Amino acid sequence: MHKTLSVWLVLGLNACFLTFGGVSAQSTKDMLADFIDENKDSYEAVAQEIWELAEVGYMENESSEMLQGLLRSAGFEVTSGVAGIPTAFVASYGGGGPIIGIMGEYDALPGITQSRSAGRDPILGKIAGHACGHHLFGTGSVAAAVAVKDWLEQTGAPGTIRVYGTPAEEGGAGKVYMVREGLMDDVDVMLHWHAGSQNEANAESSLANKSGKFRFYGQSAHAASAPWRGRSALDGVEAMHSMVNMMREHVTPASRIHYVVTAGGSAPNVIPDFAESYIYVRHPDPNEVRRMFDWVTEIAAGAAMGTETRVEHEVIHGIYNVLPNEALGRVMHANLTAVGGVEYTEEEHQYAETIQTSFLEGAPPIERAMVIEPFEVVEVGTGGSTDVGDVSWTVPTAGLSTATWVPGTSAHSWQAVAAGGTDIGNKGMINAAKALAFTMYDLFTEPNLIEAAQEEFFRRRGPDYVYEPLVGDREPPLDYRASVVGKGNN
Numbered sequence: 001m002h003k004t005l006s007v008w009l010v011l012g013l014n015a016c017f018l019t020f021g022g023v024s025a026q027s028t029k030d031m032l033a034d035f036i037d038e039n040k041d042s043y044e045a046v047a048q049e050i051w052e053l054a055e056v057g058y059m060e061n062e063s064s065e066m067l068q069g070l071l072r073s074a075g076f077e078v079t080s081g082v083a084g085i086p087t088a089f090v091a092s093y094g095g096g097g098p099i100i101g102i103m104g105e106y107d108a109l110p111g112i113t114q115s116r117s118a119g120r121d122p123i124l125g126k127i128a129g130h131a132c133g134h135h136l137f138g139t140g141s142v143a144a145a146v147a148v149k150d151w152l153e154q155t156g157a158p159g160t161i162r163v164y165g166t167p168a169e170e171g172g173a174g175k176v177y178m179v180r181e182g183l184m185d186d187v188d189v190m191l192h193w194h195a196g197s198q199n200e201a202n203a204e205s206s207l208a209n210k211s212g213k214f215r216f217y218g219q220s221a222h223a224a225s226a227p228w229r230g231r232s233a234l235d236g237v238e239a240m241h242s243m244v245n246m247m248r249e250h251v252t253p254a255s256r257i258h259y260v261v262t263a264g265g266s267a268p269n270v271i272p273d274f275a276e277s278y279i280y281v282r283h284p285d286p287n288e289v290r291r292m293f294d295w296v297t298e299i300a301a302g303a304a305m306g307t308e309t310r311v312e313h314e315v316i317h318g319i320y321n322v323l324p325n326e327a328l329g330r331v332m333h334a335n336l337t338a339v340g341g342v343e344y345t346e347e348e349h350q351y352a353e354t355i356q357t358s359f360l361e362g363a364p365p366i367e368r369a370m371v372i373e374p375f376e377v378v379e380v381g382t383g384g385s386t387d388v389g390d391v392s393w394t395v396p397t398a399g400l401s402t403a404t405w406v407p408g409t410s411a412h413s414w415q416a417v418a419a420g421g422t423d424i425g426n427k428g429m430i431n432a433a434k435a436l437a438f439t440m441y442d443l444f445t446e447p448n449l450i451e452a453a454q455e456e457f458f459r460r461r462g463p464d465y466v467y468e469p470l471v472g473d474r475e476p477p478l479d480y481r482a483s484v485v486g487k488g489n490n
Contacts, residue, residue, distance in 0.1 A: 025445070028151065029338070032437045035147045036430060043143045043433070044426040046070065050135035051421045054108035054128040056481040057168030060087045063106040064165055067138050071163060074146045075153070083181040085476050088174060089165040090183060093149045094158075098450055100440050101162040101187040101395065102145050103388070104138035105169045110484040114417035118354035122414070127484055129417040132170065133195020133404050136420060136429040140193060143429075144436035151441065159444045162187060166387070168480075171211060173317035175387035177476045179394050180469050187395045188450050189328060189443055192388055193432045195420060196401035197409040198368055201336045201435070203329030203398070204378040207256065208286035209385035210293045210318040210470050213278050214240060214300045218309040220273040230271030231308045234264045237275040239303035240311075244279070244296060251292060254380070256282040262483070278316070284381045286320045286470060293318075316480055318470025320389035321381050323460055327452040328398035333375040335438035341370035342403045342427045351422070352406040355415050363408030369424075384411070393467060396450075396457040400435055404428030 036043075050063045064087040068078050076091040108128040115121040123129075130136075145163045152159060164184070168174040178184065216237055221230030241259065248257060259279035265272030277300075281292040297313060304311035344352060349366060356363040391397055404425040409415045419425055443449055 025441070028441060029438050032147045032151060032441060033339075033434045035150060036143055036433050036437065039143065040426075040430050043139050043429070047135050047139040047426065047429060048421065050106055050139065051130050054113075054126065054130055055106070056110050056128050056484060057107040057170055057172035057174070058085065058087060058476065058478045059481060059485065060106050060167050063135070063138070064089060064167065067104060067106065067142050067165060070142050070146065074149060076149065076163065082183060083177040083476070085167055085174060085177060085478070087165070087167040088178060091145075091163040091165070092160060094152050094160040096158045096160065098188040098443065098447070099160040099162060099186060100443050101164055101184060101190040102141050102436060102440070103164045103166050103175070103190065103192040103391070104141035105134040105166055106138035107134055107168050107170050107172070109170055109412060110481060112412065112414060112417065114414035116418055116421040118351050118418060120358065120414060129414070130420050131412045131414070131417045133416060133420045133425065134169065136195050136404050136425055137193060138165065140429040140433045141436065143433035144440065147433070147437045148440045148444070152444070157444060161440070169387055171317055172477060172480055173319050173387045173471060174476070176317070176319060176390045176469055176471055179390045179467070184391060184394050189453055190391055190395045190397040191332070191436055191439060192397065192399040193436060194399060194401045195404040195416070195425070195428065196411075197403060197405045197407050198373055199336060199341045199371065199402050199431070200373040201329060201333040201398070201400035202376045202378055203324035203326040204322065204376065205284065205324050205381035206322040206383060206389055207282040207284055207381045207385045208289045208319060208321040208389065208470070209280060209282045210289045211278065211280045211316045212293065212296070212313050213262070213276055213316055214311055214313045216275045216304060216309045216311050218271065218273045218307070221271045223269045223271050227271060232271045233275035233309050234272045235307040236303050236309040236311060237261060237264065237277045239307055240277060240300050243299045243303060247295060247299065252283070252288070254284050254382070255288070255292060256280070257292070282385055284321055289318070289470065315471055315474055316477055317387075319385055319387045320393050320470070322386065322389045323392040323397070323457070324377060324379065325392070325396045325398055325453055325456055325460075326377050327449070327456045328396055329377070330375060331442055331449055332398045332400050332435065332439050335442070336400050336435040337372045338438060339431050339434045341372055342424065342431060343370055344424070348422075348424055352424070355406040355419065356408060358415060359408055366407055368407040369403040390469065393461060393465070396453040400432060402428035402432045
């Protein structure tokens with residue numbers, strides 16, 4: 001079903017390519033926007049099919065295939081399975097410089113499902129949902145790249161477009177392995193975007209992040225008749241968490257630590273011989289993240305010693321903070337401003353009002369979706385983390401966000417899943433595609449913009465910078481979501 005739809009869509013896309021003429025930047029941008037609008041039904045259908053699939057990290061097989069199919073049909077040369085990741089790909093068109101890269105994500109979040117309803121409506125039997133809008137992210141990036149590719153083809157302008165299909169952003173650090181493989185070393189500028197609840201294009205940092213699974217092994221026994229014969233692996237996990245929570249007092253205020261128990265036993269009357277903690281540590285500085293994670297590792301060893309259990313740990317992912325680029329960000333912001341915000345129909349306004357009644361705190365006016373937020377430079381990250389960080393320390397990088405969700409919506413929420421499955425999400429995606437296409441056009445036609453971005457990049461990074469990935473030399477954790485998928489199949 002999915003592959004059949006994909007073939008139909010890419011054939012339809014080929015049939016409605018436009019010819020770009022004109023000489024002014026504005027007229028060319030108008031035609032780029034027209035091209036995206038002419039094809040928006042196809043892009044929206046692809047995005048919504050990926051929303052339905054909701055494939056988790058490193059298992060986004062059909063989602064990746066759909067995006068690759070769109071690119072191949074548009075004339076891109078696609079290499080799949082890069083960096084040892086079956087669902088990662090690089091698509092290229094053109095020749096020579098500059099080389100402009102654009103990234104696309106398509107993994108869903110496990111453990112949160114929701115229909116398109118404005119009221120809470122989990123989908124039984126489904127294991128994941130697009131609570132971070134990556135179905136829109138990947139498709140919107142492809143839409144922008146295909147539009148600019150057609151302009152390059154029609155005008156004969158020099159340059160190369162690269163589309164990077166980047167799996168497993170949600171805790172799998174897919175981009176890190178692509179960076180480590182050197183796949184982005186020759187790119188002049190990299191662009192990306194993200195779903196959100198407002199429209200912005202800031203030069204903004206993020207938190208570095210490292211995660212690991214700590215596995216404790218003990219000895220089973222009857223918890224009532226012979227507890228002295230057992231050693232509880234769960235005791236090891238609980239002792240570890242107790243000491244990690246003591247650790248919180250002695251880390252800097254910018255630090256963040258959070259964990260879940262992914263295995264803790266099956267029955268209270270059986271002392272568990274296996275238990276597992278999955279833990280994240282975050283900080284604006286990746287060096288501090290390294291130090292904190294090493295501290296957690298020592299705590300785990302102490303917990304095992306104190307409970308007479310054994311512990312092993314596996315690094316799951318590790319990502320840098322984003323290195324801001326103001327010069328590039330201002331170009332992106334100007335183009336987002338030119339595109340404008342998301343306008344709701346009366347029906348969509350009512351839908352948004354219903355969504356907002358579910359928030360635990362006040363929400364901004366719904367009209368905020370139409371506003372482009374003022375440009376800001378945020379040097380120190382305070383929010384979440386993204387593997388875009390490692391890319392941004394390799395090549396000058398800029399991103400934007402559009403209102404694909406109702407204003408006030410938190411990422412990783414059922415409200416984000418719901419709105420991302422409607423025309424509210426689609427409209428934000430199309431706006432993002434246009435702003436990205438406009439920015440790519442500016443970079444291809446104004447070399448001074450790339451020069452300014454690269455000058456700032458090298459100045460911020462410093463002359464002595466050496467990339468040392470937080471994941472070390474481990475291979476991509478292709479099975480890190482396997483247990484989630486297994487539970488969904490039971």
